[in-house]
Amino acid sequence: MATRAQAVVPLQISFSASPTQLLSNFTQTRVGPGTSDFTNVSTIGTVSITRFDLTTGILVGAQATVNTSYALTAGVTGVAPGNGSGRTIDATVNQTASISIGGATIAGSSISLAPKCDGGDCNNSPNNNSRSGTGTISGTATLTDLASVAGTGPGTTLFTARSSGTNRIVNGANITSGSVVSNYSLGSTTPASNQYSITYNYLKFSAPSLSPAQVQTSQTIDFGTVFAGSGPVSQNFTVANLGDINTAGTSLIGTGRATNNTNFSTTLTSLTNLAAGASQNFQLAFNPTTVGTNSETFTFSMQDYAPGGVGLKTTPLVITANARVINHANPSFDPLVSDLTTFLNFGNLQLGSGPVTLDFILYNIGDNNSAGLQLISFTNLTSNFTTNFTQLANLPGGQSRIFSMTFDPGTLGLFQDIFTFNLADFAPQVPGGQNYTLTVTTRALVFDGTEPVPEPGTWLTMLTGFGLIGVISRRRAAVRSRAALQRL
Numbered sequence: 001m002a003t004r005a006q007a008v009v010p011l012q013i014s015f016s017a018s019p020t021q022l023l024s025n026f027t028q029t030r031v032g033p034g035t036s037d038f039t040n041v042s043t044i045g046t047v048s049i050t051r052f053d054l055t056t057g058i059l060v061g062a063q064a065t066v067n068t069s070y071a072l073t074a075g076v077t078g079v080a081p082g083n084g085s086g087r088t089i090d091a092t093v094n095q096t097a098s099i100s101i102g103g104a105t106i107a108g109s110s111i112s113l114a115p116k117c118d119g120g121d122c123n124n125s126p127n128n129n130s131r132s133g134t135g136t137i138s139g140t141a142t143l144t145d146l147a148s149v150a151g152t153g154p155g156t157t158l159f160t161a162r163s164s165g166t167n168r169i170v171n172g173a174n175i176t177s178g179s180v181v182s183n184y185s186l187g188s189t190t191p192a193s194n195q196y197s198i199t200y201n202y203l204k205f206s207a208p209s210l211s212p213a214q215v216q217t218s219q220t221i222d223f224g225t226v227f228a229g230s231g232p233v234s235q236n237f238t239v240a241n242l243g244d245i246n247t248a249g250t251s252l253i254g255t256g257r258a259t260n261n262t263n264f265s266t267t268l269t270s271l272t273n274l275a276a277g278a279s280q281n282f283q284l285a286f287n288p289t290t291v292g293t294n295s296e297t298f299t300f301s302m303q304d305y306a307p308g309g310v311g312l313k314t315t316p317l318v319i320t321a322n323a324r325v326i327n328h329a330n331p332s333f334d335p336l337v338s339d340l341t342t343f344l345n346f347g348n349l350q351l352g353s354g355p356v357t358l359d360f361i362l363y364n365i366g367d368n369n370s371a372g373l374q375l376i377s378f379t380n381l382t383s384n385f386t387t388n389f390t391q392l393a394n395l396p397g398g399q400s401r402i403f404s405m406t407f408d409p410g411t412l413g414l415f416q417d418i419f420t421f422n423l424a425d426f427a428p429q430v431p432g433g434q435n436y437t438l439t440v441t442t443r444a445l446v447f448d449g450t451e452p453v454p455e456p457g458t459w460l461t462m463l464t465g466f467g468l469i470g471v472i473s474r475r476r477a478a479v480r481s482r483a484a485l486q487r488l
Contacts, residue, residue: 008203008275009245010060015050016197022047022161022186029179030169033086037168044070044097044161044186051157052150052200054311058248058304059150061201062143066106066159068194070097070186071134074113075126078171078178082120086173089129090116091180095165097135101157101198102143109135110165115180126181137186146310149198159196161186204276205313206250207242208302212279215242217315223323226288227371227425230432234285237319239268239300243276249305250274253314258297263287264321266298273305288325291369296321329373329397329425330365331436338365340437346444349409356407360440362389363400370397371433372426380419385442387419394426409446416443 022045030036052059074093081087093113099106111133121129143149149157163184171178187194210219221235241250252271268282286294298319304312333342344358364373375392389403407415419440425433 007245008248010201010203011057011246012199012201013052013056014197014199016195017047017049017159018191018194019047019187019196020191021189021194023184024163024186025181025183027179027181028167028169029177030171031177033171033173033175035168035170037166039166040095040182041162041164044163044184046161047099047159047196048156049101049159049196049198051155052146052202052310053154054150054152057202057204058306058309058311058313059146059200059202060306060309062102062146062149063140063199063201064101064104064106064143064159065140065197065199066099066195067136067138068099068187068196069134069136070108070184071132072097072111072113072163073130073132073183074115074180075128075130076115076117076122076169076178076180077124077126077129078117078122079176080119080122080172081174081176084174087119087122087175088116088170088172089122089175089178090114090170091178092168093131093165093180093182094167095163095182097137097161097163097184097186099137099159099161099196101159102149103145104141104143106137106139106141108137111135122175122178126179143198146308149200150310152311157198203248203304203306203309204243204246206248206276206302206304206315208250208274208315208317209240209242210237210317210319212238212240212242218318218320220320220322221284223286223321225324225326225427225430226286227427227430227432228288228291228325228327230288232285232287234283236281236283237268238279238281239271239274239302239317240279241274241276245276247276248309249276250302250315251305252300253303254301256299256301258299259295261294261296263290263294263323264296264298268298268300284319284321286321286323288323291325291327294323294325325369326427326430327366327370327397328434329371329395329423329436331373331423331438332363332365333360333438335361335363335365335400341439341441344405344440344442346407346442348445348447349407350449351409351412351446353409356409356444357404359402359404361400361402362392362395362438364395364397366397368397371430372396373423373436374426376422376424376435378419378421380417382415382417384415384444385417385419387440389419389421392423405440405442407442407444409444412446412448414443414445416441418442
């Protein structure tokens with residue numbers, strides 16, 4: 001579930017400058033009688049001001065303000081004969097000053113001048129045949145090219161002052177050449193009167209974290225040990241954006257995986273603009289299909305969310321996932337195949353000849369990626385036979401243990417028993433363990449040494465009942481054995 005935060009509010013920082021007066025001039029000339037029109041765009045000068053330092057945050061907007069004056073003086077001069085008619089130079093000057101920064105322009109008022117000369121005066125300095133006008137540049141503009149006023153670390157950016165407009169020169173019939181000279185002065189001779197400023201709107205960098213309480217950019221998720229084929233398991237993790245209302249949102253722009261282990265997957269595949277102060281839960285899932293140690297490292301690339309902003313930062317969030325997959329135990333009386341029943345025949349024993357012991361071996365077929373095997377309980381039918389297989393805490397995969405059955409021939413007759421051993425997977429705290437049933441069938445015949453051992457026909461009659469029991473026992477065991485194999 002996600003938590004929400006308030007709408008983001010940019011911070012502001014402002015810088016100002018009060019430069020000295022800027023001076024500039026340009027000349028345009030018409031050779032011979034007639035009229036010439038000129039389109040003029042020229043740079044008057046530049047003013048330095050502090051740029052936005054991208055180590056401070058993300059620049060999301062800026063406004064520039066200018067308040068200054070400018071003056072234009074235009075004069076005409078040329079080459080004219082000493083006498084005669086047609087010795088005039090007439091000029092029309094229409095110019096506007098403007099100041100630009102970051103794709104925005106603040107224009108001043110237009111100045112129109114009409115300097116002229118006649119006769120011999122046209123050979124004099126243009127200062128003798130001039131007109132003057134003044135204007136102001138005052139206003140605020142929103143910058144559209146934020147990248148041009150930003151940089152990493154301290155530095156400056158520029159206001160650029162330009163003049164633009166049209167000039168016309170009309171030379172009389174006897175004028176050899178005529179020129180108009182324009183002189184600009186931008187700003188007052190008193191720097192304090194020349195006001196330039198810029199205000200930057202910025203956001204703090206987002207603070208993506210795997211914890212809503214503190215900065216945490218890495219996390220390990222351990223699925224522990226699970227049985228193969230037991231189905232997907234999942235764990236939750238949280239992505240948070242620490243900060244306040246002055247902090248940018250954060251978005252997922254890419255996901256990297258170290259090993260491409262397809263047993264791991266995540267629901268964090270898309271995330272756009274997780275606001276500061278908010279968090280959202282996701283899942284990491286593991287499907288235990290590959291036995292052994294499984295691992296994967298996810299690197300989630302989180303980037304500041306500030307559309308149109310300059311200086312976006314990317315922060316990696318890293319989650320390492322681990323899991324161990326094991327097979328179920330495979331108990332057997334055979335080291336190669338699953339065999340859940342065995343038969344111990346003590347044979348023909350003379351009365352009072354003393355206890356006889358037969359061994360049997362219990363195997364856990366598998367390896368170190370198999371569950372261990374533990375004895376839960378056992379039952380048998382009589383007290384004629386005893387066993388030392390009464391406890392088993394853990395028989396690891398790939399190992400075996402020797403146990404024994406003991407019979408004391410103290411009474412004449414035919415003796416038999418069926419031991420049923422109830423075992424289970426030994427894998428502490430691993431859900432989904434299985435149970436197993438193994439049987440050991442025993443038989444012994446005790447005779448008196450003064451009497452002959454029964455003939456085979458007599459044996460057949462005596463053992464008919466026992467044989468039927470043995471057959472039934474083996475059939476039941478075979479069914480259990482097949483079931484156990486199906487579980488593997």
